[in-house]
Amino acid sequence: MTGKILNYMPKYFLLHINYMPKYFLLAKFSQIFIIPNPSARSIFSKMMKLKNSITKIVYQKVKNVSKTVFSSSSISKEKVDCLVIGAGIVGITVAKELSVRHGIDVLVVDSASVFGTGTSSRNSEVIHAGIYYPPGSLKASFCVRGKELLYKYCKDREIPHKQIGKLIVATGLSEVPKLSALMNRGIQNGVEGLRMMEGYEATTLEPELHCVKALWSPSSGIVDSHSLMLSLVGEAESHGTTFSYNTAVIGGRIEGNQIQIHVSGSDALANWNERTELDSELILIPKLVVNSAGLSAPAIAKRIKGLPDSIIPASKYARGCYFTLSNTKSPFKHLIYPIPEVSGLGVHVTLDLNGQIKFGPDVEWIKGIDDIPSFLNMFDYSVCEDRANQFYPAIRKYYPGLKDGSLEPGYAGIRPKLSGPEEGPTDFVVQGEEVHGIAGLVNLFGIESPGLTSSMAIAEHVAAKLLK
Secondary structure: OOOEEEEOOOOEEEEOOOOOOOEEEEEOOOOEEEEEHHHHHHHHHHHHHHOOOOOOOEOOOOOOOOOOOOOOOOOEEEEEEEEEEOOOHHHHHHHHHHHHHHOOOEEEEOOOOOOOOOHHHOOOOEEOOOOOOOOOOHHHHHHHHHHHHHHHHHHHHOOOEEOOOEEEEEOOHHHHHHHHHHHHHHHHOOOOOOEEEEHHHHHHHOOOOOOOEEEEEOOOEEEOHHHHHHHHHHHHHHOOOEEEOOEEEEEEEEEOOEEEEEEEEHHHHHOOOOOOOOOOOEEEEEEEEEEOOHHHHHHHHHOEEOOOHHHOOOOEEEEEEEEEEOOOOOOOOOEEEOOOOOOOOOOEEEEOOOOOEEEEOOOEEEOOOOHHHHHOOOOOOOOOHHHHHHHHHHHHOOOOOOOOOOEEEEEEEEEEEOOOOOOOOOOOEEEOHHHHOOOOEEEEEOOOOOHHHHHHHHHHHHHHHHHO
16 A cells, blocks of 8 residues: 555644555444454455445554454454554654554554644644753653653654754843742753843843843754654554544443453544433453543543542643734744743743744633543634734733734644643643552543653653553
């Protein structure tokens, strides 16, 4: 088979098929089957004759299948070595780590039609240094380690990235102590090269900048997250990982020492009328499970019967909007960040690899998200033009030259938070058997910023938990 390029917003996805697989996943709108390759053609031919309702066929390789049931009245149960739920940057990186470094056959399922459609493609694309996070926290250790791994990976594989450095700025004297505290925290976390600058020094780097002092972080940078994910997907696939899209996890159960995960086609889930019982179309029985579903990770965990509710955190969602700078030459060459706020890092300046400036994100708390919309990433990602009225004064604190009417709506992202308004930041949650008592299961909760930077370190940690 040959590769096929599929266009999607905002970039592209390359489907790698490097060799004829041992098994195929045959999916249609109402059913999912796993069938051995030798009989794939004959079974497919028979099904096409018997099932006029089949409107879409997708082939993907799946290994280690125990049995197949071709009955519309019963549910097929399939054994797999490792199941990763969620094809965002963390899920992809975990799959790559397990397949490439440990030789494990991995199946990655995602309800979307392609990888990285959620938080992974709706962020600032910044490689963080590791300054903001409490010493000894997972965020601190994963960010510093992940940054090192990420730069090396991007350099070795020529993935577009740039170490452009960051200025965290104090725009008034009252913010200087906070800036000093950030520097001390960064040093404790092992961030190298941090240096405090007077305002005039910072303006020699960035003439349009206004500040009284700034913290210079030379190891901060930017990366093309889509190219990064594309590379990781291709590498994982070349080592036997299967990516099954339009495949939603809707729950599961723990039976003895066995984990059962219930899945359904995304189209069937989207068309569910909520008046009937939500039925699974396939039951997967994996030896290892990584719940890296991002925004829906807690909701999925709550639907796994036998997993204690007490260890599953409540989901908190924060939408962040970005605005781009229009019709003007980029005023900055480095990342510019204000002093962080309680709920985030503040409306900051980021650049893409073409030099395009964007400002954001702000914080807007979202309530009332049900399980099914979160499973299908049915969040409101629209950007209201009126929110620019809140951006102008925030940006002008450090960029007084911002002209009226120069901001245009960009895009929005949703952050999977574990704390609400005014509650302060929380750490990543990586739950293994030592927490929930279930061998072979790792839950990842609250993987917000610096999740992109930390992804490879998270993958190392997850692999260590699963394979200890």
